[in-house]
Amino acid sequence: MSAPRLQPVDEPGGYREMLRIALPLVISTGSFTVMQFVDRIFLTHYSAEAIQAALPAGLLAFTLICLFSGVAGYVNTFVAQFHGAGDPRGAARATAQGLYFALCAWPLMLALTPVGEWILGHCGHAPAVLREELIFYRILMLGSVAVTLGSAISGFFTGRGDTRTNMIAVVIGNLFNIFLDWLLIFGHWGFPSMGIAGAGWATVLSSLLTPLLLLAVYFGPRLRRTYDTLGTFRPDRILMLRLLRFGVPAATHLLLDVGSFALFLLLTARLGAMELAASNIAFSINNLAFMPLVGIGIAASILVGQYQGRGQSAVAARAGWTALKVGWCYMLVIGLTFLLFPRGYFALFTGQAGGAVQLEAILPLGRWMLVMMAVWGLADTANVILAGALRGAGDTRFVMLYSLVVMVFIWLGGEALLILVLGGGMRAAWTWLVIYVFILVAGFFWRFRSGRWQNIDLLGRAEPRLTDH
DSSP states (O other), X not given: OOOOOOOXXXXXXXXXXXXXXXXXXXXXXXXXXXXXXXXXXXXXXXXXXXXXXXXXXXXXXXXXXXXXXXXXXXXXXXXXXXXXXXXXXXXXXXXXXXXXXXXXXXXXXXXXXXXXXXXXXXXXXXXXHHHHHHHHHHHHHHTTHHHHHHHHHHHHHHXXXXXXXXXXXXXXXXXXXXXXXXXXXXXXXXXXXXXXHHHHHHHHHHHHHHHXXXXXXHTSHHHHHHHOTTTTOSOOHHHHHHHHHHHHHHHHXXXXXXXXXXXXXXXXXXXXXXXXXXXXXXXXXXXXXHHHHHHHHHHHHHHHHHHHHTTOHHHHHHHHHHHHHHHHHHHHXXXXXXXXXXXXXXXXXXXXXXXXXXXXXXXXXXXXXXXXXXXXXXXXXXXXXXXXXXXXXXXXXXXHHHHHXXXXXXXXXXXXXXXXXXXXXXXXXXXXXXXXXXXHHHHHHHHHHHTGGGGOOTTOTTSXXXXXX
């Protein structure tokens, strides 16, 4: 396969097609980031303990949920390839399996709640922070079904390239979350001031609203006629097994990614309260840049999947490289803002009250962290987008295995050595994080450029049945 090259904007897999798919996804993921951003600002102004607790507890909850939401969300790739192959009922059948899986996973996720409680209890956090962490974590685990349902049903719309409908539902849900945050964290309109518990319930209720809106459209008359969404809403053993075959490795990669990051945060939590606050705020700022890249990565997965479904592997490759170049242009702009406006970013999270995090106390370390984020940004962009493109082709096993080796043995092994054995500080921990990101991107770039993913038969066309007309 040739290296990335320029192509006309109207060419299949070119910039215009990529932006048409990606922009609504960028808005969707960006609105989620803004929602989280506002949530963190509210909590920072509520108490120092709340902001210290929110990111570790929220990330731990998502870590325990993401294996299940990742499998349900892999519906996106199946729908994209069925759509590319001209099989609308196949797309609906795949969606039904994702929805069944999402509902069946809820009791399993609830059963994992004590595991997270044990992990938080053994992290050595201050008692006041631990108390807030447990409150937030338990509420998120209780509402975990909303995450898996949202992953499954959004996959139907995004996989077909209908990212606009998904965007509208997601933006409505995230705006509702911001409103509930304001209402419940501080206590307005007669509601009690619930602090971090209010943030948790706002997240759960708004996360449930989005899939309900999408389900209403999915079972509505227009899609019911074209896709037979009611008639295909039944278990399909062969398709479910195939979803698990490809979806579990994809979800395991997500679990490794999020879980490794959660363990990194738990390790660095031992390095002091101000260091932890600066790190948590820096990562909250990074999410503002990172989540739109997730949208571009999803767009890469969609177009690679659709063209693979049509048997047009060369165009699928072009779409992947196009997504990468779009992502790099975006990240260059964001990285410059990290370098030019560090005080403005951190000022959003700092307060003037005695109990709040003070700007001048964390800005020196925070400014250095933003420089590091600008350095790793371009490499992490390639990680997100190329991993998404490989998943769209069904190359989930390589993504999982390579990520496992690099994350566990290089990143976390190195961090444990630096922090627990050598007594390194936050700067050493972040420097090793940057090195890990560049090692990870080397493998994904080589794999996508090799073209080995082009021969994967996700839909099992050589097998007896996966189409149902």
